[in-house]
Amino acid sequence: MASLRLLLAKPWIWSFIGVLLVWLATIAFTGGYGGGGMITAALSLAVFTVIVGVGQMFVITLGPGNVDLSLPANIGLASAVAMKVMDGNDAMIAVGLLAAVACGMAIGAANYLLIWALRIPPIIATLSASFIIQSIDISYGRGLQIKPPPGFANFTNWQILGIPVLAILTVLFTIGAAIALQRMIYGRSVLAIGQNIRAAWLAGVNVGRVRFLTYTLSGALGGLDGALLAGYFRGANVDIGNEYLLASIAVVVIGGTSVAGGKANVPGVWGAALFLVLLLTMLNTFGVSAGVRLLLTGLIIVGVITAAGGQKALR
Amino acid sequence: MTAAPIETGLKGSSERDRLARARLLRGLLPALSLVLVLLAIAWLNPRAISYFGFSLMLNLAIPIALATIAQMFVIAGNELDLSIGTFVGFVGCVTATWLKDAPLVGVLILLGSIGVYALLGALIYLRNLPSIVVTLGMSFVWQGLAILILPKPGGKAPDWLLSLMAFKPPLIPFPIIAALLIAAVVHFGLMRTSYGVILRGSGGNAAALERAGWSLLKTKVVLFALAGLFGVLSGMALIGITTSADANIGNGYTLLAIAGVILGGGEFVGGRVSPIGAVIGALTLALAASPLLTFMHIPPDWQVAANGAILIIVLAARMLISRRER
Numbered sequence: 001m002a003s004l005r006l007l008l009a010k011p012w013i014w015s016f017i018g019v020l021l022v023w024l025a026t027i028a029f030t031g032g033y034g035g036g037g038m039i040t041a042a043l044s045l046a047v048f049t050v051i052v053g054v055g056q057m058f059v060i061t062l063g064p065g066n067v068d069l070s071l072p073a074n075i076g077l078a079s080a081v082a083m084k085v086m087d088g089n090d091a092m093i094a095v096g097l098l099a100a101v102a103c104g105m106a107i108g109a110a111n112y113l114l115i116w117a118l119r120i121p122p123i124i125a126t127l128s129a130s131f132i133i134q135s136i137d138i139s140y141g142r143g144l145q146i147k148p149p150p151g152f153a154n155f156t157n158w159q160i161l162g163i164p165v166l167a168i169l170t171v172l173f174t175i176g177a178a179i180a181l182q183r184m185i186y187g188r189s190v191l192a193i194g195q196n197i198r199a200a201w202l203a204g205v206n207v208g209r210v211r212f213l214t215y216t217l218s219g220a221l222g223g224l225d226g227a228l229l230a231g232y233f234r235g236a237n238v239d240i241g242n243e244y245l246l247a248s249i250a251v252v253v254i255g256g257t258s259v260a261g262g263k264a265n266v267p268g269v270w271g272a273a274l275f276l277v278l279l280l281t282m283l284n285t286f287g288v289s290a291g292v293r294l295l296l297t298g299l300i301i302v303g304v305i306t307a308a309g310g311q312k313a314l315r
Numbered sequence: 316m317t318a319a320p321i322e323t324g325l326k327g328s329s330e331r332d333r334l335a336r337a338r339l340l341r342g343l344l345p346a347l348s349l350v351l352v353l354l355a356i357a358w359l360n361p362r363a364i365s366y367f368g369f370s371l372m373l374n375l376a377i378p379i380a381l382a383t384i385a386q387m388f389v390i391a392g393n394e395l396d397l398s399i400g401t402f403v404g405f406v407g408c409v410t411a412t413w414l415k416d417a418p419l420v421g422v423l424i425l426l427g428s429i430g431v432y433a434l435l436g437a438l439i440y441l442r443n444l445p446s447i448v449v450t451l452g453m454s455f456v457w458q459g460l461a462i463l464i465l466p467k468p469g470g471k472a473p474d475w476l477l478s479l480m481a482f483k484p485p486l487i488p489f490p491i492i493a494a495l496l497i498a499a500v501v502h503f504g505l506m507r508t509s510y511g512v513i514l515r516g517s518g519g520n521a522a523a524l525e526r527a528g529w530s531l532l533k534t535k536v537v538l539f540a541l542a543g544l545f546g547v548l549s550g551m552a553l554i555g556i557t558t559s560a561d562a563n564i565g566n567g568y569t570l571l572a573i574a575g576v577i578l579g580g581g582e583f584v585g586g587r588v589s590p591i592g593a594v595i596g597a598l599t600l601a602l603a604a605s606p607l608l609t610f611m612h613i614p615p616d617w618q619v620a621a622n623g624a625i626l627i628i629v630l631a632a633r634m635l636i637s638r639r640e641r
Contacts, residue, residue, distance in 0.1 A: 064584070065583060065584070067447070114627065117631075117634075118627065118630050118631050118634045119634050119637075120577075120630045120634070121577075121583050123395075123573070123583065124573070124574070124577050124626065124630065127570055127573070127574065127623075127626075128574075128623040128624075128626040128627045128630075129623065130623070131619045131620055131622050131623025131624075131626075132619075132620040132623040132624065134619050134620070135616055135617045135618070135619045135620030135621075135623075136620070138616045138619075139614075139616040139617065142616070246451055246454070246455075249447065249448065249451060250448065250451060250452075253445060253447075253448045254448075259445035259447060259448065260445075289462075289463070289466075290459075290462055291459045291460070291461075291462035291463035291466070292459065292463065293459070294455045294456070294458050294459030294462065295455070295456055295459030295460060295463070296459070297452075297455045297459075298452045298453060298454065298455030298456035298457075298458075298459060299452070299456060300452075301448070301451065301452030301455065302449055302452035302453060302456070305444055305445070305448050305449060305452065306438065306442055306444065306449075
């Protein structure tokens, strides 16, 4: 009983309870049909939200006002870069992935350069940057019709016993991220800056370097995500990252990370990502129209945050 | 463009003088950027600087300015509204359908949506919720409702709205009069009345206001209701210009409105906002967004980038001035 209470006190448990409820509701609707396939599909799609969600989580943890709005544009450009570099050739997969990650890192570094040099709020800095990246992508990726190399497309869709391999790798990655956050100097510095940037600075944390690393990390993860998305959906696209602006912020907050900064939660990102994907699957299964689907998605996000919310946020 | 007056100011005058000049310059920066954009347009295409040219170029500036004012009210209370764009789209859809076919129902829906905004303010305050996430969720709600009302682009604006937006006053183009009117009304309400000070104070020092006996719940509700009101006005003005609606018509306004507030000298925290600045910021963005870039022969691919670049340049100029202020 005590361990159950301890479990319920964890902020991320609610998103997993939500996942379970949505899954059960859908299974009940279909009469038990397709329950396993639904989890497989949810895992494969949630991966993309989790990867950018973790990057966004580190950024948001830096404190009030820190958010990366350039992720969608970043994902779009990186997907085009990855496809161009790979050029449908299996031998170039690693190079293409590296190029996409490097492109994302450059975007993240540019974001921080704007924040640091102009001392403007990260929201505006990453917003202005995303306008510019979007234009570069439109002009660079115009009419791009390169398919991913067969090996890469197969890899992103590869499943073992109904479990997507990409999901297994992402679980390992998130475990790494959790260790980095809680047990490594970098992660502890991010948390310290989010709790009190001045105190962290006085305690000798290299605030500038940690923030630079965090924005670069977020950019790199956006780039990686772009390449993987292009592989999974078999082609790059300017709009491929559009839904990840809202999704990346939503999974971070629903997952129990504080918007005021200084408190992060890695398992919650997984729970919230699965929850959002399953929610869409459920509404699609119920056969509701696009308008009702959007309406219910919005109401459920507001409902979940109202039920789970309550910590003091500065913004 | 801004360095010269400061340099002369530095030489012979006292410290206080220097600070006052820097502050003045900082206040004038939004207007300076607008003048700069206008000069660029005049230089590139002198014929655009005419009654007809302004009416045409600034047409879409009215809804943008109204949406920017809506966002400004939310930012004044240290919150952020990521749903204003889809809300404007929703209002547009209501305006082009219900408000024309059944005016009473239309008015009730629009009043109800302002009520929803007020409730959101109460919810955010009472449950201590991050406004970014709540309004993010609401952006889905408004978009969903808009699609339900108007699944396909269409509808038609009410005639009285069409004739209002097509109004051609003598000498001064309508968009300029509208902008002046919006700026004056909101400036008076927020900057010159005593409750306006309380509203801004809720963003500046909420704890102090609460100890002085003011209800923070009320300030938050009022700020969000005002945002809803100006969102409604923005959506109606937009449909008065475009004559028909589309569920996605306002989507770009969310980011445009935030940029307009910041461009106009507003800050994200501390209740430091400026209604006149916000309107000027919106006009600058509206002008810079397409007329200027078209005259500069910038290909459509790069117009979005040019918007980003303009934002960065103005903010860089502001940073240079602020540094001297210290």
